[in-house]
Amino acid sequence: MTVLRVEKVKKSFRGEMSLAKREVLHGVSLHLSSGEIMGFLGPNGAGKTTTIKIMLGLTRPDSGEVRILERPAGDRSAMARVGYLPENPYFYPHLSLDEFLGFCGQMSGMGREGMQRRISEVIELVGLIQHRGQRIKGFSKGMLQRAGLAQAILHKPDLLILDEPFSGLDPLGRVMVRDLLLEMKRRGTTIFFSSHILPDMETLCDRTCIIREGVIVRHLGLDELIRLGEGKIEVTARGCGDDAVEAVREYIESRSDTGDETFLVVKKQEFLRTVMQVLYNHGSEILRVVTKHPTLEEVFLSEISGRRKNKGAGGSKRESAVSRKGVRAR
């Protein structure tokens, strides 16, 4: 079942000082199936938050369609099953955490009976049990983020939309959020989140969607990410001198050194035996042989640097973005 469907969404905004509209989303499309975790990746100003706001009915698209849980964006029955954490959340500072979550529960149509128990449960889950009676006014950024997560999961939503959930969290907080999201996925919750913290995204996501300048430039599944590096093998060797590296130069793609270890990325699987033989003959000690696949960070950076090169080539922003969309979006 498709839980979230965004079809060819376009959005433009008027500049503060001009009447002319500037298009910020150029036909964004993405689909999210039940039980999946999708990461939404893009540099600042790429259109991530605008897309999320359109999904939630906070902003209307100029054209295109958004359906959440098979209902139009902002539909009342759908919103009862959606949890949302905004970027840099701001909550009512005059309320205590308990009062705030009570307010959110009432807004979500939760019954009074089960609500108090559930509030205690989520406060414990996000690690704010000692602060439940404290006014939100005195919360740090990390605590606000945790409180935001608590209100998003309070009513056990079927779809969780999180805008930068790791922002402002310390390493312990990040681990907590990561574990919490994995637990929610295990229970069948579908999760869509934007983040800049790529290792976390790589750990969590079934699929990643990269947006740049209002265009979805890449959809990437976890299996696809692994396949991207198929055939590339990294050999780690000790005592590998320049002469040894020179001897295998034509078979390797790159070389890097850390301490007394040398890392060699072999161009093709069939070169591995030769490379190992040559290194062995030169007296090197083979420590590890691993299949190498690019990290999400590398894919993301290559997408972004690709864009910069395009810009450097003289194409206009819009033309370039559209042409890339034509080639890569799916």
Add this chain to the structure above:
Amino acid sequence: MKSISSIALNTFRESIREKLMVIALFFGALLFASSYILSPLAVGARAKIVLDVGLAAVSLLGILTTIMIGSTLLHKEVDRRAIYMVLTRPVSRLEYLIGKFWGILLAVAGVVAVMTAVMVLMLMLGKVALRPVVFMALYLTLLEIAVVCSIVVFFSTFTTPVLTSFFSVCLVVAGSLSGDLKVFAEKFGGAVTRRIVDALYYMLPNLKVFNLRHEAVHDLPYRAGDLWLVTLYAAVYCGVVIYIAHLIFKRRDFA
């Protein structure tokens, strides 16, 4: 209904923690005190002066507090994005506005209640008999505040706090004079002027109908049955204004 009452209660909580409330109460006390200072000037009319100044103070401070609180509350929520917490739940924008309206009204009603208690205490200390018409006047003042509150909510859906305050004050002044304006146009205006003034007369809130202070001070007769008509007028006016505000607010993008 549940979400409206939750929003109203939250708005009420937020409003009563505003410093403005304390300031309003302070000025209220100051006005009551001034009525005591003025009363020796009118021999034998001490009770009337206390009542007159007291009722006027309740009305004036009630309206000003409504404008000051109402004009900033909604804007603050949008500006700081706290509104996302509400609108991304199964709550319609109309429910949100109605909740805000009731929350502000409840908070200002609290101020009115405190000021009324002080006024009643002062009158009782002066051994002045409290007639029902005094309470009718206070009830109508609350209705007047409700109408002003709906106007403030209306402007705050699309403009800044400063402009909301300005437009609201303008409408309150115009609404207090609309009856006089109509009479003036009928006497001296041409056909076109009369039509324009007629249109304005029905569009602007007729705040004069909520003013029963004269009757309360001078113990003049007032038909209790008229209260129903005025209540109906206030309810319809507030309903229409909030609904128009909703039509604007539902088109608003939270970018």
